[in-house]
Amino acid sequence: MNQLDFKGRHAVVTGGATGLGYAIAQRLIASGGTVTLWDRDEAGAQRAAGELGGGTRAVGVDVARHPSVQAAVQATLANAPRIDALVNSAGITGPNTKVWDYPVQAWSDVFAVNVHGLFHCCREVAPLMRAQGWGRIVNIASVAGKDGNPNASAYSASKAAVIALTKSLGKELADTEVRVNCVTPAAVKTAIFDQMSAEHIAFMLSKIPMARFGTPQEVAAMVAWLCTDDCSFSTGAVFDLSGGRSTY
Template sequence: MNRIDLEGQIAVVTGGAQGIGFAIAKRFIASGARVSLWDRDGPLLEEAKRMLGEAATSITVDITEPEAVVRAATETEEALGPISILVNSAGIAGPAAPLDTYDIEAWRRVIDINVNGTFYVNRAVVPGMKARNYGRIVNIASIAGKEGNPNAAAYSASKAAVIGLTKSLGKELASYDIAVNCITPATAETRILEQLTEEFIEYMRSKIPRGRFLEVDECAAMVAWLVSKENSFTTAAVFDLSGGRATY
């Protein structure tokens, strides 16, 4: 593993209790950062913090509640110092179903977590980064946001929205030393697969020319560079992590 220099950096990773978020937090700590894990699953969060050691703290927070997100940002900075890195990894897949029969409440839940939650967290953290003229933000989108997946309209639409949000915010902050980028992973070996049918999982695997799912450590490796000081020019960009699936 290449050790990217994140010494002295304070990072927030949403959805940090498991999967991609946990792998990213682990990589950040190995690179010298201190990390605040934000997740709504309190018991899982405590276990993740225990596994990561003293460089990790945690806050149980529902990112769909804007006031709770603001409180979490305040608590993080009081405990660790100014937030210089933000990774928005919290998200859900939602059910697999055709759009014309898609449950409306399920649609709202996917959009609320994947889009509104990402907006609320960025909105809470960006002012401090602007005041200090420094920050690195990575929003986790998906290849589904580029291509669309059948029977996954809510998820595909939500991740397309994350891409658009990232491009907009990156341009807004381009005059600062703040980089805002997103990545578009293909399906990874995480618990999110538990929300999908075996048929749909195999369909997703068949779309990847590499012939396998993404490993979470591969995702963490890309994100670690994107949040480093070395990434001083690229912003408002989308980084492919699809194993050759992306068509643009």
């Protein structure tokens, strides 16, 4: 793989026990950094930390609960001098159904994790980055947040909110050395597919001109670059990883 420079830096990766979060942590470690995994599945995060090595630590946290995020920050800083990068990778898809059939509680659950959870993490970590004079925040959005996938209204709407929050926070921090960006992958084959119907998976594949799903490693490469010093003049930006699907 190409070499990126994250030496001496420490990152927090939410949803880091599996999938995209795990691959991102792996790439940041390979780039010379250290990582703390935040995940609701604390046992899974501990197993992942052991597999990743490199001094990786794990903290159990429910990002949908603000006090849990506050506690996770303190637990992280008890073992790491600072948080240089925050990668908000935790997310859920919700069911695949029409808006008029969408369960009200499921809608709330998707927004609680994908939007409120991301807000909680940014709210707590951004001031730390401002105070230390450097930081990188990378939010995992989705091409669904641009296109609005049918039968995935909550997921699409929540990822559109992630894009808008990224732009707002990026502008708010533009006069500092903290950069805030997001990535918008098309479908990437991870365990999150287990939350989707076969019909919806086939629909997503049909929209990708490359005729394949992305890989976690491809997303991790972009995210890792966004966490480095080389990402210096991009903030509030949206980086596509769509296999040619995105048209804007």
